[in-house]
Amino acid sequence: MRPAGILPEKYRRSLSYSLAGLLILAVTLYLALPVVALFFRTTPELFWSSLSDPLVISALWLSLTTSVISLAVVILVGTPFAIVHARSSYPGKVIVDTLIDLPLVLPPAVAGFALLVLYGRMGLVGRYFNMLGIPIAFTTLAVIMAQIFVASPFYMRQAKSLFEQFDQSYEYTARTLGASPLRTFMTITLPLTATGLVSGAVMTFGRALGEFGATIMFAGNLPGVTQTMPLAVYVGMESNFNLGLTISILLVIISFIIMITVRLVTRKEVPHA
Amino acid sequence: MLKVEFTRTLRDFTMALSFQVRDGEILALMGNNGSGKSTTLNLIAGLLPPDSGCIRLNGATLCEPAQGTHIAIEDRRIGYVFQNAAVFPHLSVRDNIAYGLRARNMPRLEITERVEQMMELMHLEDLAPVKAGNLSGGQKQRTALARAIAIGPALLMMDEPFSSLDVESTHAVKKLTRDIVKKMQIPCIVVTHRVADCQEIADWAMVICSGKREWEGRPPDIPQDCTVCRYH
Structure with missing residues (x-):
């Protein structure tokens, strides 16, 4: 074939169009095919019937409740933390910054192992809790702690940068107009950062829902107690293929809803001054 | 009457100023x-504490570190218009103007009445339902001024109110500001670095350099060798 440079303009353009199309198609197929394959391996009847399996129901329920609790903790602790962190300088701030992001690159299995070393029955801190009759590892609490550890960076990073960039003259103006700090936060700061905070929260929820590595290391795999949906998929693959398939499809659907929510929320950006 | 006297250590220098602004x-x-x-404006508004000194407005002490006095920002009744106007972009023009009145728990009927008055005064009637984030620079500045005036402030402060306005809007905002200050008979501080703005709007001018007074006098008399004149 002749080099593109000496092809007539008409052919050159159609060639670059088809190359671009091919590239987009290749990427789309690579990402979509595995997901589509899930739906092709089952039938609607099989899907609906295994939905009512106790294993599926308990995994779904456990996953949803723990993820909601994890998210609530991350929001309630992470929001005030992000404000204080973003607006003050203190010694060691760089280290704290790095620590916030660490779980993003730390392998989840390592995170789970580390949590076990600290809070396990013989762990540095865990032994004292154990003496008080409060076991942490291999309980539902451990599931939540693992999720918070692994999923919090998605919200924290977002909140931190939102509050760093937030123009404080809005808040100052509200204060001079007579608003208390709480009123200022509720009517000015929160509405102006809500879009970003919600998208961070949704990503955190999604990550918590999909948590596998840290959970299996630190919380184990007890049906109804610590067996979340990703863990049930793993078990299902070995014992009951259809159950694994059903839970996988559920997780795909939830992931899609999450991504669509993020898209919709971030599109409704408020006009900025 | 506003009486200001304070010192405050900043990163590069220590500020030490004393001045007063009469009503109107x-x-x-x-x-x-x-x-x-x-x-200086932030110190008067209470956003920053001074190291020492005393800030008094109409005889009441707003701040006096030696006595441990520091009136909360929201209780100072100061209309403060920030440099970028800081209109709340997610609220309509009407809700922006009503913000301070609601924060002060004014009865709803009175709020509606006051907001209508302010919009008429600032020629904002047609923009009442528009989200403030979509306004032009001049409209934002007028909304911010209306919002600051609505609370019936005892002092009006504006930080570079003309810096982002075109000639026409600048003229309109200047006239509105002068009219309001004269009518309400309150002291007003306008921060600017343009001599022309100062001469058009102010009754008195003070030039500061590194936190100290460099010159003070009538606006037409600003000396040519002043720091603010040197580069213009």
């Missing part, structure tokens, strides 16, 4: 970037 008088606070103009 507009003081132009001038100086180059980083000379301490905005800091």
Whole structure:
């Protein structure tokens, strides 16, 4: 074939169009095919019937409740933390910054192992809790702690940068107009950062829902107690293929809803001054 | 009457200023970037504490570190218009103007009435339902001024109110500001670094440099060798 440079303009353009199309198609197929394959391996009847399996129901329920609790903790602790962190300088701030992001690159299995070393029955801190009759590892609490550890960076990073960039003259103006700090936060700061905070929260929820590595290391795999949906998929693959398939499809659907929510929320950006 | 006397240590220099602004008088606070103009306004508004000194408005002490007095920002009744106007972009023009009245728990009927008055005064009637984030620079500045005036402030402060406005809007905002200050008979401080703005709007001018007074007098008399004149 002749080099593109000496092809007539008409052919050159159609060639670059088809190359671009091919590239987009290749990427789309690579990402979509595995997901589509899930739906092709089952039938609607099989899907609906295994939905009512106790294993599926308990995994779904456990996953949803723990993820909601994890998210609530991350929001309630992470929001005030992000404000204080973003607006003050203190010694060691760089280290704290790095620590916030660490779980993003730390392998989840390592995170789970580390949590076990600290809070396990013989762990540095865990032994004292154990003496008080409060076991942490291999309980539902451990599931939540693992999720918070692994999923919090998605919200924290977002909140931190939102509050760093937030123009404080809005808040100052509200204060001079007579608003208390709480009123200022509720009517000015929160509405102006809500879009970003919600998208961070949704990503955190999604990550918590999909948590596998840290959970299996630190919380184990007890049906109804610590067996979340990703863990049930793993078990299902070995014992009951259809159950694994059903839970996988559920997780795909939830992931899609999450991504669509993020898209919709971030599109409704408020006009900025 | 506003009486200000304070010191405050900043990163590069220590500010030490004392001045007063009479009722119905507009003081132009001038100086180059980083000379301490905005800091002065923030100290008066209570956003920053002074190291020492005393700030008194109409006989009441707003702040006096030696006595441990520091009136909360929201209780100072100061109309403060920030440099970028800081209109709340997610609220309509009407809700922006009503913000301070609601925060002060004014009865709803009175709020509606006051907001209508303000919109008429500032020629904002047609923009009442528009989200403030979508306004032009001049409209934002007028909304911010209306919002500051609505609370019936005892002092009006404006930080570089004309810096992002075109000629026409600048003229309109200047006239509105002068009219309001004269009518309400409250002291007013306008921060600016442009001599022309100062001469058009102010009754008295003070030039500061590195937090200290460099010159003070009538606006037409600003000397040519002043820091603010040197580069213009």
